[in-house]
Amino acid sequence: MARDKPSSPAVNRDEAAHMAELFRTLGDPSRVRIIAALAERECSVGALAKWVGISESAVSHHLRGLRQMRLVRARKAGRQVFYSLDDDHVLELFLKGLDHVRHG
Amino acid sequence: MARDKPSSPAVNRDEAAHMAELFRTLGDPSRVRIIAALAERECSVGALAKWVGISESAVSHHLRGLRQMRLVRARKAGRQVFYSLDDDHVLELFLKGLDHVRHG
DNA sequence: CTTATATGTGAACAGTTATTCAGTTATTGA
DNA sequence: TCAATAACTGAATAACTGTTCACATATAAG
Numbered sequence A, B: 001m002a003r004d005k006p007s008s009p010a011v012n013r014d015e016a017a018h019m020a021e022l023f024r025t026l027g028d029p030s031r032v033r034i035i036a037a038l039a040e041r042e043c044s045v046g047a048l049a050k051w052v053g054i055s056e057s058a059v060s061h062h063l064r065g066l067r068q069m070r071l072v073r074a075r076k077a078g079r080q081v082f083y084s085l086d087d088d089h090v091l092e093l094f095l096k097g098l099d100h101v102r103h104g
Numbered sequence C: 001c002t003t004a005t006a007t008g009t010g011a012a013c014a015g016t017t018a019t020t021c022a023g024t025t026a027t028t029g030a
Numbered sequence D: 001t002c003a004a005t006a007a008c009t010g011a012a013t014a015a016c017t018g019t020t021c022a023c024a025t026a027t028a029a030g
Helices: A014-026 A030-038 A044-050 A054-070 A088-103 B015-025 B027-042 B046-051 B056-068 B088-103
Strands: A074-079 A078-086 B072-077 B081-085
Touching: A014 A030, A014 A088, A014 B015, A014 B027, A014 B088, A030 A044, A030 A054, A030 A074, A030 A078, A030 A088, A030 B015, A044 A054, A044 A078, A044 A088, A054 A074, A078 A088, A078 B088, A088 B015, B027 B056, B027 B072, B027 B081, B027 B088, B046 B056, B046 B081, B056 B072, B081 B088
Parallel strands: none
Antiparallel strands: A074 A078, B072 B081
């Protein structure tokens, strides 16, 4: 767990809107499961679709949103695209949420 | 920042659904601003309404959701009800999100 | 070139959600 | 008791969202 200089909790309207967008992006069971899978290993779109249990198209739509919020990154290899968490920051945020539901 | 034993990122469907509910609850600009205000000081419903810029009714609706997710707690004093963050856990989660939008 | 595979995209529909409005409950003070 | 204030609640509606479907693009193999 990295120890950054703590931010002041005072946020303006733009920051609040941006934060809401971030949390809303994480606020869907399918996307949570995608992030959980990527927290363990890099995955292709097809593998994510099988694991999460929705169509590859739906996964692709979700991944676009996750990419736009800089939560995941893509690596193209032949005709497959492998996704992984964008950085440790994302994992930390995810784990904080997990902590809350497990012993919050 | 408390250093808890890290959770395994492997989550089942129920946990994923619960996590999504948690993040979705934080995924609204008005609620983010409510949390941001409570991160600094305890506030009454009326004070939150003025600060966030929506009706007291809307604030009350939001606070119900935040209460149900154990993100805020209520303290009744006369005819006012003062709200505060439920615990440091919530503040940490909020600050992780803030970090992401500021330098993520 | 043709075929098969992996992924991305736009439209559309069903389900969800944030806000307002109107009304209710609870508490205080005159 | 009566009036005023603070907060809560349910219904209704406009706006948003997740998924599927049909199709498009891109890469690889034959």
